[in-house]
Amino acid sequence: MASSPAAPASTAAALTERGRQKADRRAAILAAAATLFAERGYAGVTIEDLGTAVGVSGPAVYRHFPGKAAVLAAILEGASRALLDGAERVLDEASEPERSLRALIAHHVDFALGDADVILVQDRELEQLDAGARHDVRLLQRRYVEHWVDVLSRLRPDRAEAELRVRAHAAFGLLNSTPHSARIPGRRPADGTIRGILEEMAWASLMS
């Protein structure tokens, strides 16, 4: 799950100059890949495209990832982990369920509006992963959903967990709608306005 050959354990960060450059390149490839995958789909992007997007060309990408699928896997695992970590951080700070739900919603909106490309790829390209990576991502997603279900079941103990799970998924669809529709032309309201609308709608739908 970590790096390959006996990584310098804890002091991994302050390595040499080359070490940081490599990390930067890797991050740049991931960022460019998210944008390109969102625009053209995983299959519509070539390894050469990924290289060109970060200023190297072609097979240099293989110095950072073992293959094209690994790039997608890194994006999806990163997204799932970021979403999950954020949710757990947010839940540590608020114990009252109403506050917790509002915080969960706000955090999800932040992510959806901030990393729209990643959300799009996450929604669309999960199936392209090999069984192992797909399973890992699904596990992270499941844990994320369960946090939502936990909070919801404290707010509405009368409702079955199965219903709350359907409601959580529906809320994700609602909150992720902007990355999907943003590609359609037409003027949209400012991000701040959209954020308010989505938070209000998500709350109302979940508590209805």
Added chain:
Amino acid sequence: MASSPAAPASTAAALTERGRQKADRRAAILAAAATLFAERGYAGVTIEDLGTAVGVSGPAVYRHFPGKAAVLAAILEGASRALLDGAERVLDEASEPERSLRALIAHHVDFALGDADVILVQDRELEQLDAGARHDVRLLQRRYVEHWVDVLSRLRPDRAEAELRVRAHAAFGLLNSTPHSARIPGRRPADGTIRGILEEMAWASLMS
């Protein structure tokens, strides 16, 4: 937009035996393609797969569609048209805006639960279309959204159309959530139950 060489105009339906067989084949290919595209993505399905799925093999598909892209285009245009036609039919029957909105929601849920594969493909593979077909589909989608916005603006004349458009898109994301999450294992409630939950959530979110 219709058939090629001087089609027998109005009496097109009651043609010969061969005519009906051809129509059946075409419909079978479209249905199989929707399922396969939903499972593996447009790029993950070969023309050979499409043929095999309906009992013919490989290039026989070209007797019914000029190419792979045309199959996708037919699915997406069919879906957009069905959604739009249904909405217009529904709006003809109810003039009161509250009833209209409830009917629009119910109709959309019907479609999402009944043609989950098509909804999934519609959400994911629009970009794979060539510019012309994509434009056509976008036009149909736009008209569909505008029907929702019209009804919403009669219910909430205080709100800007831009906001209502964001709300409509968010509601679509909510209503289309089940086709997306259905692939995740785990027991789900029965369709009837899900329908009720989604309708309630959509209404609450739009009117909040």
Added chain:
DNA sequence: CATCTCGGTTAACGCTCGCTAACATCGGGA
């Protein structure tokens, strides 16, 4: 200072897949 590692280059292989060609078969109108 010699050497080794590593991130980069270009060339090329091989597979997949959309699509076309050439040919067979058969239903249906004159």
Added chain:
DNA sequence: TCCCGATGTTAGCGAGCGTTAACCGAGATG
């Protein structure tokens, strides 16, 4: 009945693309 057009079949081309091979220069290391 006879022929034409439509719907299949199999063989094969050609392009695109993921990946590997072979080589190179420079920064870290002893």
